[in-house]
Amino acid sequence: MLRRSIIGILSAVLFIACGLVCMPSQAFAAQSQTAASTGTQHRQVLSLSEATAVVTDTSGYHLKVTITNTDSQQWQAGRLSLNINSDYTFTSRTDMQEWAQSQNMIPAPNELGSVAVPALAPGQSTTVAINAKADNAALTSIMTWGPKPLLAVYAHDDENVELRSFLTRSSAGLAAAQTPAMQITMVAPLSSSHWQVSNEALTAMVNNPVVSNSGNGQTTADAASSGEYGKNDNAAVTLNSNHTRFDRSLSDVLSRHSALQVIADPTYLNALNMPPKVSALMQPAAFDITAYAADGSTQRYANAGVQNSMWNAKASLTQYRNAIGDNNATIGTVAWQGKGHWTMDALTEARRHGYSAVISTADFEPSASDTVRTGTNVVTTDAGDITVLVEQRELSNLAQGSATSRKARAESSEAGRLARFVAQSAFYQMEQPYTQRNLLVNFGFNADAATLNSFMSAVESSPWLQATDLQTLCAATPLASGDDAQANVPRESDIGKDDAAFIDSAIAALSASRSDIIRFRDNIMKPDTTATHDRDNASTSDDRGTWINRILNAQSTMALRAFTADDSDAALPNAMVSGAQQLSGIVMNSIALTPSEAVTMVSETATMPVTVRNSTPFPAQVTVSSITDSSEIATSRRTTITVPAHAETQTTFRLRAATSGSAIASIALEDRVGVRFGQMQQTSISCILKISDMTGFIIIAAAVVLGLLGLWRQFHRKKDPDE
Structure with missing residues (x-):
């Protein structure tokens, strides 16, 4: 027995040594060369454009790589080769991550193929493809299912540039024991960022009275409060006209992949002409409950216009029923995480407002070194128990467009991230093949139809995965509950500055x-x-x-x-x-002063007309105030007027001048408690009199007296004898 063990060990060592010696030179990319070439590069030379996500016994392997000359010199014609190690099995997450980051030296002796690359001018790119048929020697040499190291090497001008990724082989056609599939729940939020505010609609809303909709007795204000604000012409916030029809490509994806769990913003569904079928509802407008709880002041949000009744689970269901036109429709509600963590306060608020489950980022997940498990926690709050559905960190990051590391260069493209996603999920299943788990993958708000289709197709093609729905995930045995779950709850919201x-x-x-x-x-x-009919208005x-x-x-x-x-x-x-x-x-500004013309005074007193306009459909009662910047010319100070609906009212201010000169009258509107509002008007006042009225009379009287005195003197003076 000992002799056979020694012989086996020696055989294994000899096999590895032969592999290292006999392996083609392009199967290794010297790390020193790669570092030297990438140190001066501002862009990535190799980028994975397409790759077969799951390899079976009949699929073959297809790969496209985009090659970019990032140098200032022209590159001569080169060659791209593609190799794998068909016998290698990754033993840990660290092992996989180091391969992706080019930090370990795993040989790749099995060539899938190679292709010539034309000469490239500086900044020029080209895309080349390698297609390995199902009977390719490298593919047929794979005896075990799971992820395998994949190495692409671009050789040009005596330099090698490598790109490391993964090829994942399914168990189809292999003589391998079948293990239970690992459950996975793929979740995508459905919302829209194409909301707009129309100045014309806001102006019409202020200037026009409320009318009933289509003779059914419901007013537009009623519609707004009940969720119809996205569908009528008087809406404050509407979808861009190009987005009121649900995106056809996204609709096709939802129809093609029924396992995709869509959690929708009900206000978005309500604004669509024909809303799609969804799995559950989030809070209206995806309201950020985590930030609300972190603020800790219900009154502050109420003062801002946000009432709790606008975003609770009942409001979400009401919006959904309006959207589909069924007042008896029922559907589950799940609160979506905002900018902060699900702290105990945030979970309590969510539960208090009707949500029995929440979607969480990896706040609750154990450290990355632990074996992955079902990401659910049942947390007891003051408002009752709530289920926290925690996304799996690595898989969700990949689905959301983030690489596992900046050094994992193949994951800079979606094809590379998809290859890593499939490989990582296969490794998780192989890690504990007989442990029942259900992993949550969250696509996030930014995933487009192409991304959803690619990842869902890969999941459905992976026999080691079983896609489930939200109900199954919520019913799964939780990772933690009671005190253990409370210990996982983040203590701080950690909202960014x-x-x-x-x-x-x-x-x-x-x-x-x-x-x-x-x-x-x-x-x-x-x-x-009074509540009676107002004939005047x-x-x-x-x-x-x-x-x-x-x-x-x-x-x-x-x-x-x-x-x-x-x-x-x-x-x-x-x-x-x-x-x-x-x-x-x-x-x-609907109650405003109309521009006034300059006033010219030709006497000690005068009047200044002021006109107030009302653009609203109801009368207003305001105070008009006036003051000048001169002590010689003054106006009366205030007058209260009523301005009818859609009309103008004119009032007058008395002017009095003590002497000639000019002044500026500042006219403003005040509400009934004396606080100014609206735009102030300024009116120029000029007084062109040389003297005032009373002074004129005195001068005239003095002139008459002096004239009479002169005449009397003329007739009564004694003549000089010499005259």
Whole structure:
């Protein structure tokens, strides 16, 4: 027995030595050469464009590589060769990662093929393909399923450039024992960043009264509060007209891959002409619950226009029912993670507002060195138990377009990340083939239809994986519960400084905009003390309340979307804040002063007309104030007027001048509590009198007296004898 063991060891050593000696030179890429060549490169020379994700006994292997001359000199014609090690089996995650990062020396003696590469000018790129048929010697020499080292070497001008990736062989056609497939749940959020705010729609909303929709008695304000704001012409926030139809390529992907679990923003579904079928709902507008909980002030968000009833699970279901036109429809709700971690406060808020499960990033996952397990935690909060569905870190990062490491250069392209995804998932199954697990893979908000299709096709082609749904994942035996789960909960939200600063500034700006609208309602609109029909204004107090509520709902709609967890468009939250400020500006400027002409005084007193315009469909009651910058020319200070709906009202100010000169009158509008609003007007006043009225009379009287005295003296003076 000992003799046979020694012989076996010697045979293995001899086999490895022969492999090292006999291996073609291009199968090795000297690390010193690679470092020297890449040290001066600003772009990657080799990039994986296409690759067969799962290799079977009949598939063969297809690969496309894009080669770019990153040098300042022309490269002569070269050759790209592709090799694998058909006998090698990765033994650890570290082993795989070091191969991907070119940090270990695994031989690759089995050649799949090679192809000539033309000469390349500086900056020029070319794409070459290698196609190995199913009967290729390197492929048929693979005896075990799983990931194998794949090495592409580009030889040119006495230099070799390598690219390391993985070829994953399935068990099809191999004499290998079949093991249970590992469960995997592929989740993609469905939302949109193509929301827009129309200045014309906001202006029309302020200038026009509320009308019923299609004779059904429902007003547009009612529609806004019930979720219809995405579908009517008076909507504050609408989808871009090019995106109201669900993307056809994405629709095809969802139809083709029924195992893909789509968690949708119900406000997006409600704005589509024909919403797709989805697996579950997230919170409306993907509202960031983690940031809300980290702020810790419900009142601050309420002041900004975000009420809890706008983003809870009930609101999500209501929006969904409106979207599909079925008031009895039911569907699960899952809260999506925002910019912060799911702290205990955040989980409590989610559970309190009706969500029994949340999607989490890898906050709850054990360290990367542990064996992967089902990523679910059942956490007990003050509001009840909540299930935290934790994404698997490496697989989710790859699906979201991130390489496992900056040094893993093959993963800079989607084809390279897909190859690593398939290889990594196969390794996870091989790691513990008989342990039941269900891994969550999160595509994130930025995945497009092509990415979803590629990864889902790879999962469905991998016999070691079994795609499941959210219900199966939620029902799986959790990784932790009770005290163990609470120990996994992050203590801090860890929201970035920039995100925290934006949230604070957004709350301040939105609170100011909402405060202006409420101020307009309470202190500028004419008080309506009755609920009866107003003949003068052809309206009722109910109409008045519905109109202002529509404006407040519009502000709330923009405020809710300003705090979205959807990070696919960083400019969207700012656009929503700007839209809310724009709306409040339109409201406050709907009562405005019309430009006044200059006033010229030809006497000690005069009047100055001032006209106030009302663009809204309801009367306003305001105070007009006036003051001059001169002590010689003064105006009366204030007058209160009522301006009818869609009309103008003129009032006058008394002017008095003590002497000739000029002045500027500053005219402003004030609400009923004396706070100014709107744009101030300035009117020039000129006084051209040399003297005042009373002085003139005195001078005239003195002239008459002097004239009479002169005449009397003329007739009564004694003549000189010499005359």
